[in-house]
Amino acid sequence: MTEEDARDWLNAALDVPRGTLDRIKAFLTLLKEEGSRQNLISASTLDHVWARHVVDSAQLIPLAEERSGDWLDLGSGAGFPGLIIGALTQRQVTLVESRRKRCAFLEAAIETLGVGDRVSLRSARVETLPSTAFSVISARAFAPLDRLLDVAQRFSTAETLWLLPKGRNAPNELDAARTSWQGDFRIAPSITDPDSAILILSDVRRRR
Template sequence: MSESVLQDLGVSRETRERLIAYAALVRKWSPAINLVSKSDLEQVETRHIADSLQLAEFIPSTRGPWADLGSGGGFPGIVVAIMAAEQETGLDLHLVESDQRKAAFLRTAGRELGLSLTVHCTRVEQLAPLEAKTISARALAPLTDLLSYAHLHLAPGGRCVFLKGQSYEAEIDEARRTWHFDIDTRQSVTDPAARILLVSNLTHA
């Protein structure tokens, strides 16, 4: 187990215990519903939680709903909820997941960890607009598709924070064929080739 990676985060003991308990839930449920790959089960903290924790810095500046699209096993949605509880921001967090079994896991994790969140078990494009100020996603779809989903649920003046792998530059170039947007890229602390994409001023091209 990789719990040691959670020891030096500068968070409260309660938050650290929540993160450890969440990792245990992922390991318990994953063999049945494939939350993470079998090879990643021993790397939940280092590969998935640590990656998702990078979005915690955007929580305090979110004034309005936060929507996590395609939440899957809760990366980054559940991690964001845990860090929002740490920061006591009263974040209005919505997790969107179409797979009923994964949505059930997200609800169970929220309940057992004492988190404030709403789970929507439906496809992103079938959900009524959330008017979110921040939209996040990780390992869901190419950027062009993510922007299509985000456009349905983003409030005026809102932003997207997407965790992307090494193909991010090609995805940005492709997305610009369909969309106008401003973008800021930040290097991931967990993977030198990966980036956090901050997208704003999103409109159709």
């Protein structure tokens, strides 16, 4: 997917208003400027941020359209996918990030995007957060699936939808997790990268 393809997809699939696109552009400028101070995204993706990061995040939105309620994004890092979800929808989104410099960046990004009314940041390790159920949980490059479920299952119910962007190792992660976990698990292709996939989980529970 080219950068032009990415912007075309946003318009066709989500009908993103021009003002929102302008705020995302400002966020991406902030992201690139911050790159001189900390490694937020791979340098090889700087020229492909709309496809590799914005649309890669935004493609989760149609997958969750039947699930209303609050969204939890774990290991938010540079803000993908959580900040993009907050920018493109009216959902209440909670970002979780433990690294201090990343949190400072995310606070500035929330202000730049103008989403402070619906996006909140928890500067803490996932393990220290109180157990609260969310409608949707996302995590990008946070941890292998079995480890992620181990630390985050307490934020879910049988109705929670998990949307987890993964690389080419997605099938292996799913197989490994199935030894300890059960539920409705499937894999969807990523629209941005033929080598990537999205793990879609619901009714997640530990095997007895």
